[in-house]
Structure formats: C-alpha cells, structure tokens
Amino acid sequence: MSKLLTALETAEWLKERDSFLLITHRRPDGDTLGSAGALTQALREYGKTVYVLFNKEITPRYSKYIDDCIAPDDFIPDNVITVDIASVDLFPDNAKSYANNISLCIDHHGSNTMFASNTCLNQERASCGEVIYDILTEILDYTISPVVAERLYVALSTDTGCFMFGNTTSNTLRVASLLVDAGAPIKTLNKELFRTKARSCIKLEGLLNTGLEFYFDGKVAISSITKAMIETTKATEDDMDNIAALPGAVEGVYIGITIREMTSPEDCKISVRASAPYDANEICSKFGGGGHKTAAGATVQKTVSKIKEDLLKVLEDMF
C-alpha cells in the first residue's frame, strides 16, 4: 500500500532526506521534464544531491531544461522519485529496474496506480508542475528562483496548451502569474513553445488535415499517422509533440482521436482529446490505457485500420 502524502508532508519528507534520483516518463513531455528539471534545481539550491535518470527520448525542444540534471552512470541514489508518472508501464526501459523501489511518486493523474511507497497526488491540478509548486512553497525557507520558475512554467504551459485546454484552472493561472513574478521569461517561452513550428511539422500537419475523417455527425474526428507519412515529411518527435490536438481543433468536434503507427504497423498509439460530456479516459480505458477526462492515451498492438474499427464500435455506444 502506498502512503498518501500532502504537499506539506512531501516537503518535510524531502527536507529529511538526501541523494535523489528522479524518473521521467516515456515519450517525455514538457510537464514531466519541466517538473523534473525544476525539482532538481530547487533541491540543489536547497543543498541536496539530485539527478534525473537519462531518458533517451528527450527532444531538443526540452533538453535545455534538463541537460544539467542528468545523472552520471555511477550515481547510486538513496531515494528514487517519479514525476508525472501514473503507472510503471510508463517507465522508460532504463528505469524498469527501479520499479519496485520508488520512494516517492509526485503526480496529478487520476489513473495513478499507487506503485510507490509514498505518493503525493493531486488530480485537481492541471499539471505535475503545479504539484511541484505546491510542495516547494511548503518549504518555508526556500524561495523559487528564476531557473525553477522557468522550468515550472514549461510544465504548466505545455500540459494546458498554453492555458487553453479544458484542464486549466484558476490555480494554474494563479501559479503561472506567481512564476512570472519569480522570473519565468514568458515572452521567450511562449514564442518558442507555442508560436514556432518547424517546416517538417507544417508539412505533416498538412497531410493530417487533408486526411481527417469525420464520424457521428462530425462530433468525432480521427487522424491517422503512418510511418510513411513521418518519413516523407521528415517529421521529428518534437514536431509531433502537440499533434494529438489537431483533430479536436475542427469546429463541431467533441472527440479528437489520433492513431499513430509506432515501431511497426501492429504497434500503435492512440491519443484521445475530448470535451464534455465525453470522457477521453473512459474511451482509452477500453484499450488498456488511461489518462484524464480531457486527454488520454493507449498503446495497442493492432493495425491502424483495425483500431479505427474497434474505436468506432466503442463510440457507437456513446452516441
């Protein structure tokens, strides 16, 4: 059984201990990396030894927020902490050996499986970065530095689509404004993260826009990304960072679904974005995945066309 800790108890827990290794999730996003980079920096400023386990899927977009945190190969931690990870299935391969030995899990996913000895979970928070913020502000003799503010802003802003997704709360905006006061350079960050796209990204989006399929009176849009499309456009992981939001951006669409071929035609990732009354987590749980009401995902060992068939059957029951 995992022990649930409040933000205050987590702050105390961290103060009493030292020598931490942080783990980020597979296909790391701005939230897991920004959270890990911020917590590492803050605890180092507080005098602790902290590193982040190397994650081979870190993309150039986020590397600058995490590069100075990466653990040397010979680092043996006393405490292993996960950030923004709902279950051990989301561990990168090189983190699997720690799976039964996680001292603390810091997360905001309602689907968290309580795999750690201690868990600081707040599913009211839009991002793990906000949970980290809650914890850091409970360390009374610590003040958030500009570097920590910048990294937390990366976490908050990316998990909320620059504060535009339905998960954004007054708390998200309040914390963001406090991060601006603490020195987060929002002009640069917003331009880099939300108003700049590589040419390869624009090309892939062009293909996906053309290929969009609509169902149930246009309430559902499905986008399929094949390996061939990725190869012809030379799209990178970075380019596809926010691609799951694309079908949901069409007028009248309540459920936007992206099916992407991963390592082989029979290895696909489904990403679902939904707005009320529909529930993305409910849809993805039918495929062994999960997440939030507004955004969820699953990995399925079937072809794109078979998954589409299965999805339409699940959706039929909802419409």
Ligand SMILES: [Mn+2]
């Ligand atoms: Mn997150």
